[in-house]
Amino acid sequence: MKALMSLGALVGVVGLLLLAGMIFDVIPSNTIRLVEGYMPMQMLFEVGCYVLGFTGLSYMLNAMGMGIPRFWQGIGFWIFFLLYIKYRVYPPIPFSVRAMYGTVGLVAVLMWVSANEEDWKKFKQPILNVLDAQTGFNKVLRYVYLIALPILTWGFSYNVMMPKSEEPIELRTVHPAPPASTKVHGKTYVLQTSLNPYRVNTEGKYDQEYSNSLIVEQGMGRLMKPNANPWDEKAEGYLKYVREGGEIFFQNCHFCHGDNLNGRGLHAFAFNPIPANFTDPGTIAQLQETFIFWRVAKGGMGLPNEGFPWASVMPPWEQHLTADEMWKVILFEYWHTGYYPRTWD
Amino acid sequence: MGVVTRKKLFSTIALGAMVVALLLPIVMALPSPATGEEAPVAEGAQKEGEKVEKARDVYYKTEGIVVGAPAPKTTDGPADYPRYNFESRVLLWFANQQHLYYGSFVLAVPIFCMIIEFMGVVTKDKALAKRYDQLAYDFIKISLTAYSLTAILGGILIFTFLTLYPTFFSYLSSIFRPVMHIYALMFVAESGTLYIYYYGWDKMKEGFLKWIHLSMSVILNVIGTLLMFLANSWIGFMMSPAGVDEQGRYLGNIWHVIHTALWNPLNLHRILGNMAFGGGVVAAYAAYKFLAAKTDEERAHYDWMGYIAMALGVAFLIPLPFAGYWLMREVYAYRQQMGITLMGGLLAWLFIIQATMIGILFLSTNYYLWQAMGRMRGAEKYQRYIKYLVFLLACGFMVFITPHTMVMTPAELKAMGGQQHPVLGNYGVMSAKNGGINVIITTTVLSFVWYMRGNKVSTVSWARFGNIFMGVFFACAYINIIFLAIYGYYIPANVRVGLSVPQVATTLSCLFFMFTLNSMMMKGAKQMGPIEWGKISARSQYALIMLATAFTWMMGLMGYIRSSVRLFWHVNEIMRDNSPWAYTHTVGFAANVISANVLFFWISILFVFWLGSLTAKKAPVESKVGVPGAIPQPAGSH
Numbered sequence: 001m002k003a004l005m006s007l008g009a010l011v012g013v014v015g016l017l018l019l020a021g022m023i024f025d026v027i028p029s030n031t032i033r034l035v036e037g038y039m040p041m042q043m044l045f046e047v048g049c050y051v052l053g054f055t056g057l058s059y060m061l062n063a064m065g066m067g068i069p070r071f072w073q074g075i076g077f078w079i080f081f082l083l084y085i086k087y088r089v090y091p092p093i094p095f096s097v098r099a100m101y102g103t104v105g106l107v108a109v110l111m112w113v114s115a116n117e118e119d120w121k122k123f124k125q126p127i128l129n130v131l132d133a134q135t136g137f138n139k140v141l142r143y144v145y146l147i148a149l150p151i152l153t154w155g156f157s158y159n160v161m162m163p164k165s166e167e168p169i170e171l172r173t174v175h176p177a178p179p180a181s182t183k184v185h186g187k188t189y190v191l192q193t194s195l196n197p198y199r200v201n202t203e204g205k206y207d208q209e210y211s212n213s214l215i216v217e218q219g220m221g222r223l224m225k226p227n228a229n230p231w232d233e234k235a236e237g238y239l240k241y242v243r244e245g246g247e248i249f250f251q252n253c254h255f256c257h258g259d260n261l262n263g264r265g266l267h268a269f270a271f272n273p274i275p276a277n278f279t280d281p282g283t284i285a286q287l288q289e290t291f292i293f294w295r296v297a298k299g300g301m302g303l304p305n306e307g308f309p310w311a312s313v314m315p316p317w318e319q320h321l322t323a324d325e326m327w328k329v330i331l332f333e334y335w336h337t338g339y340y341p342r343t344w345d
Numbered sequence: 346m347g348v349v350t351r352k353k354l355f356s357t358i359a360l361g362a363m364v365v366a367l368l369l370p371i372v373m374a375l376p377s378p379a380t381g382e383e384a385p386v387a388e389g390a391q392k393e394g395e396k397v398e399k400a401r402d403v404y405y406k407t408e409g410i411v412v413g414a415p416a417p418k419t420t421d422g423p424a425d426y427p428r429y430n431f432e433s434r435v436l437l438w439f440a441n442q443q444h445l446y447y448g449s450f451v452l453a454v455p456i457f458c459m460i461i462e463f464m465g466v467v468t469k470d471k472a473l474a475k476r477y478d479q480l481a482y483d484f485i486k487i488s489l490t491a492y493s494l495t496a497i498l499g500g501i502l503i504f505t506f507l508t509l510y511p512t513f514f515s516y517l518s519s520i521f522r523p524v525m526h527i528y529a530l531m532f533v534a535e536s537g538t539l540y541i542y543y544y545g546w547d548k549m550k551e552g553f554l555k556w557i558h559l560s561m562s563v564i565l566n567v568i569g570t571l572l573m574f575l576a577n578s579w580i581g582f583m584m585s586p587a588g589v590d591e592q593g594r595y596l597g598n599i600w601h602v603i604h605t606a607l608w609n610p611l612n613l614h615r616i617l618g619n620m621a622f623g624g625g626v627v628a629a630y631a632a633y634k635f636l637a638a639k640t641d642e643e644r645a646h647y648d649w650m651g652y653i654a655m656a657l658g659v660a661f662l663i664p665l666p667f668a669g670y671w672l673m674r675e676v677y678a679y680r681q682q683m684g685i686t687l688m689g690g691l692l693a694w695l696f697i698i699q700a701t702m703i704g705i706l707f708l709s710t711n712y713y714l715w716q717a718m719g720r721m722r723g724a725e726k727y728q729r730y731i732k733y734l735v736f737l738l739a740c741g742f743m744v745f746i747t748p749h750t751m752v753m754t755p756a757e758l759k760a761m762g763g764q765q766h767p768v769l770g771n772y773g774v775m776s777a778k779n780g781g782i783n784v785i786i787t788t789t790v791l792s793f794v795w796y797m798r799g800n801k802v803s804t805v806s807w808a809r810f811g812n813i814f815m816g817v818f819f820a821c822a823y824i825n826i827i828f829l830a831i832y833g834y835y836i837p838a839n840v841r842v843g844l845s846v847p848q849v850a851t852t853l854s855c856l857f858f859m860f861t862l863n864s865m866m867m868k869g870a871k872q873m874g875p876i877e878w879g880k881i882s883a884r885s886q887y888a889l890i891m892l893a894t895a896f897t898w899m900m901g902l903m904g905y906i907r908s909s910v911r912l913f914w915h916v917n918e919i920m921r922d923n924s925p926w927a928y929t930h931t932v933g934f935a936a937n938v939i940s941a942n943v944l945f946f947w948i949s950i951l952f953v954f955w956l957g958s959l960t961a962k963k964a965p966v967e968s969k970v971g972v973p974g975a976i977p978q979p980a981g982s983h
Contacts (some may be wrong), residue, residue, distance in 0.1 A: 040768045040769065040771055040772070041827070041831065043768060043769075044740050044744075047736075047740070048736065048740075051732075051733075051736050055732075089768060089769070090768075091760060091761045091762050091766065091767065092757070092760050092761065093751075093761075093766060093769060094751045094752065094753035094754075094757040094758075094761065094766075095753070095757065096751060096752040096753060097747065097748070097751050097752075097766075097769065100701075100743075100746060100747075101743055104704075104739055104742050104743050104746070105739065107708065107739075108735050108736070108738070108739035111708065111711075111712055111715075111735050111738075112731065112732050112735045114884060115712075115715045115716075115728065115731040115732075115735070116715070116716075116718075116719055116725075116728045116731075117719055117882060119728075120882075120884075166754060166756070167754055167755045167756065168754070169752050169753060169754050170752070170753065170754075170755065170758075171694060171750075171752055171932070172750060172764070173690045173691055173693070173750065174689075174749075174750050174764055175685060175689040175690055176685070176686075176690045176691070177681075177682040177683070177685040177686040177689075177690045177691070178681070178682055178685065179682070180680075180682060191681065191682075192680070192681050212837065263763055272755055272758055272759050273758050273763060273764045274762065274763050274764075276764070277763050277764075277765065280763075280765050280767070280770065280771075281771060281774060281776075281834050282749050282765050282770055282771065282773055282774050283765070285834075285838070286689070286774060286838065288681065291681075291685075306686065306690050306691045340836070340837035340838065341837075341838075342837075342838035342839070343837065343838065343839045
């Protein structure tokens with residue numbers, strides 16, 4: 001047990017040193033990268049290791065007679081967590097999300113320190129000591145709080161009320177609800193039921209299963225499956241259309257959406273937000289092909305009211321491409337990213 | 346004829362009358378051809394010389410004879426939208442929400458009474474049986490005052506509809522005409538049954554009469570549930586109309602109108618929601634009484650009452666997210682746009698608030714259980730592990746509330762390098778959220794298991810094996826839930842939706858198997874000490890109040906979301922809302938109105954509690970004979 005706790009303590013100390021290095025910019029926070037894409041278990045795992053590390057550290061310090069009071073354990077862990085989400089996670093998390101996480105962290109700490117009567121007494125003792133002010137130090141501290149708390153409250157209120165010159169926050173709806181149908185080049189497409197006419201097998205029949213089996217493999221490499229190379233001259237059906245879609249993509253779309261479809265094309269950083277990252281599991285992987293067709297055809301200008309603040313500069317591609325070309329581009333995007341379009345069967 | 350026999354006879358007649366009251370509306374609802382006549386509508390339509398017009402059902406796609414007028418095309422003016430100098434929609438919202446709060450409460454509490462009364466009847470321990478009976482009586486007493494208020498609020502709601510939205514209301518009434526009076530009759534049956542049930546309590550407290558009394562509660566709840574189903578059919582029709590053609594003309598099949606695409610998921614969701622809400626309100630009542638109690642006996646009673654109400658509420662809270670998931674799945678299947686508006690578009694931020702509320706509910710429950718372990722000797726052994734449960738809950742909670750589209754300044758957006766955060770943005774999609782909520786629920790189950798064995802030491806020969814098995818089972822459950830959450834990113838969306846089934850199955854397996862195994866292990870277990878009812882921290886009672894408030898807030902929020910997803914339609918795609926208020930409120934405004942509704946409900950329910958306390962108090966249940974001054978010990982209650 002002791003050995004285990006010592007190991008935990010070591011983990012805790014190393015972790016704290018690493019975090020301190022990141023806070024003071026000695027170690028860049030992307031030195032040990034958090035895995036992008038898919039469910040980021042690494043972050044939760046890391047925080048879990050810290051929790052175990054701190055448990056070990058607390059145990060060892062107690063064994064050495066240098067135990068940290070519960071009050072400071074609670075406050076310390078919360079501050080650690082705030083620093084972790086600010087300095088460890090890269091790219092930086094917006095304040096709104098940090099505020100949410102910070103609140104959850106605070107609630108968790110309070111639940112922990114008040115889970116039983118003994119711990120709760122230990123936790124609130126320093127607060128009661130200051131309020132009771134039985135010693136000179138506590139008396140001074142009480143006066144400091146008496147003066148500091150109203151000033152802090154005033155400062156906070158002033159900061160909130162003060163008119164700001166910075167751009168306001170945006171509650172952007174990235175995926176507004178599409179219309180029931182859309183008219184492109186004189187033809188009406190019902191979004192709930194329309195299908196990509198090029199998602200076909202070698203016999204020319206619509207075959208979702210067949211096309212799904214030929215997309216690139218998921219994972220960081222996104223490798224093509226054996227015998228599923230669209231650029232093979234003999235490729236027929238679905239793969240042939242993927243190739244044609246790819247050609248259209250690289251002639252028209254990759255300048256913004258990037259040659260890896262990750263939204264980081266040549267022109268991408270002229271825009272804010274940068275163009276959609278199709279490799280993110282939260283974009284095309286969540287949507288029906290017809291939704292993408294509608295967005296491609298109508299562009300940023302065709303966004304409905306719900307799409308406030310319409311922060312998209314994508315041109316309405318129906319003015320430049322045929323419906324067939326747009327369907328093929330969409331086919332290529334799903335193939336290249338290794339995602340399946342959403343279906344409702 | 347002896348007194349007892351006469352009582353039996355009268356009570357049996359009363360029960361029979363209730364059954365008749367229940368069946369009467371159903372018999373009336375049977376189509377007229379059952380009596381050998383043609384349906385009046387068809388008869389009218391088939392009159393000689395009259396042309397029979399047929400049209401296609403918008404949902405069922407069946408053909409039917411047009412028997413109703415088209416949905417009116419309203420215009421903004423005093424004819425269709427008369428108004429006071431205030432937003433009519435907010436007035437209606439308020440009236441509707443208050444009616445719903447009270448309606449939910451009075452439908453849920455009799456179900457609790459039925460369960461608790463049944464527990465009292467089958468319990469062999471007479472002292473405990475009396476306590477259960479007293480508890481059930483306390484519950485129904487609270488609901489009785491609330492019942493009158495529900496009816497009054499229902500009247501206010503109808504008047505608000507008639508006054509502010511007369512054209513829309515008359516269209517809705519014309520569609521539901523065949524069942525409108527049945528609804529009213531059911532209400533009469535519900536009232537009659539409730540009053541006989543309540544006032545007959547003391548007269549039917551033993552033997553055969555008690556069983557009759559218990560049967561009455563079953564009938565009472567059947568009527569209440571049918572009432573709710575009927576009310577649900579209206580909102581189901583407004584969201585996903587059926588039984589009418591594209592112009593909104595009724596096609597003569599009332600079952601199609603009632604049985605819309607979303608009716609069944611709404612029914613299930615509302616039953617579970619009402620029960621959880623009812624449990625929360627009663628638990629808050631008990632918490633309030635506990636905090637105000639003057640004696641140890643009172644504290645013990647209300648502590649126990651709070652625990653039972655919380656346990657019942659949470660029992661229905663656990664499956665609630667799954668029922669909600671089914672409802673959303675059906676919404677997506679019905680109209681993709683509706684689903685996206687709800688969960689990915691305009692209303693997505695309200696869903697994040699909803700996720701926060703759900704998280705608060707489970708966190709409060711866990712916290713209460715940990716506090717409750719403080720009143721058991723022997724439960725100390727679990728205390729040091731609580732921090733790990735807190736960690737699991739906090740992780741699940743953070744994943745569950747992470748928005749897919751984050752609120753940020755343009756500068757933050759630029760620093761982040763795209764609309765979605767490359768690391769945390771992935772928590773914003775369903776796969777991660779399913780994992781998050783299942784981890785939270787499984788942890789709640791674990792807290793319950795610890796609570797159930799808090800003061801006990803198993804004496805069965807296989808106790809060690811049982812403990813190891815339980816530990817491994819829970820560990821495997823967590824691994825499976827997290828694995829499936831990650832795997833969900835690698836598979837097509839339609840398969841991913843189905844993936845929630847094994848996740849839910851894992852969570853429910855923990856619930857049922859672990860509860861069963863734990864009960865088997867704890868049979869004849871050695872008790873380290875009694876449960877000292879009443880000796881629980883005040884913090885636990887605040888957790889109960891928090892639980893109830895979060896329920897109320899969430900109900901208001903979800904009601905608003907469900908209603909506003911119709912956007913500018915009174916009846917989706919059939920009857921357009923042309924009033925000046927056919928727009929979606931800002932999140933802030935909606936949050937303020939919902940909060941005002943919550944506040945009003947709690948102030949008014951405090952008044953109801955106070956009224957309840959004015960009625961003659963029943964004699965408190967005596968403590969165990971031979972132990973003067975001892976606190977009653979319904980230890981077996983869990």
